[in-house]
Amino acid sequence: MAVAYIQEFAIGDRSTTNYDFVAQQIGQGPFDGLIAHTAGFDDEAGVFRIFDVWETREQADRFLAEHVQPLVEQGPGAFPNPDAFTMPSRDGFYELHDVVGG
Numbered sequence: 001m002a003v004a005y006i007q008e009f010a011i012g013d014r015s016t017t018n019y020d021f022v023a024q025q026i027g028q029g030p031f032d033g034l035i036a037h038t039a040g041f042d043d044e045a046g047v048f049r050i051f052d053v054w055e056t057r058e059q060a061d062r063f064l065a066e067h068v069q070p071l072v073e074q075g076p077g078a079f080p081n082p083d084a085f086t087m088p089s090r091d092g093f094y095e096l097h098d099v100v101g102g
Helices: 017-026 057-072
Strands: 003-010 034-042 047-054 090-095
Touching: 003 057, 017 057, 047 057
Parallel strands: none
Antiparallel strands: 003 047, 003 090, 034 047
16 A cells, blocks of 8 residues: 655754755665655745655665665764754654555
8 A cells, every 4th residue: 555754854944955965875766666755845834844655665664774764873973964964853654545646
């Protein structure tokens, strides 16, 4: 079953330096099971939101474990803007009833 994965980071500033660094380290894919990836500022909610759609939870978990977690575990010092390094205020999955591609 398709799942959504969402992360939200409180907006401290509008820098995307750390996000861009992670994206560069991970590469452009393709990644097994990834249907869509989005990232951007939601000024109304006061967050930088990452929203992904995956074919299955298992594929998402594998991607996070193999590509994202190793970077995060290095801590703030590994990032180009360590002062802006924060853990997400929201981080989780939910099952999707419908996914429409276009």
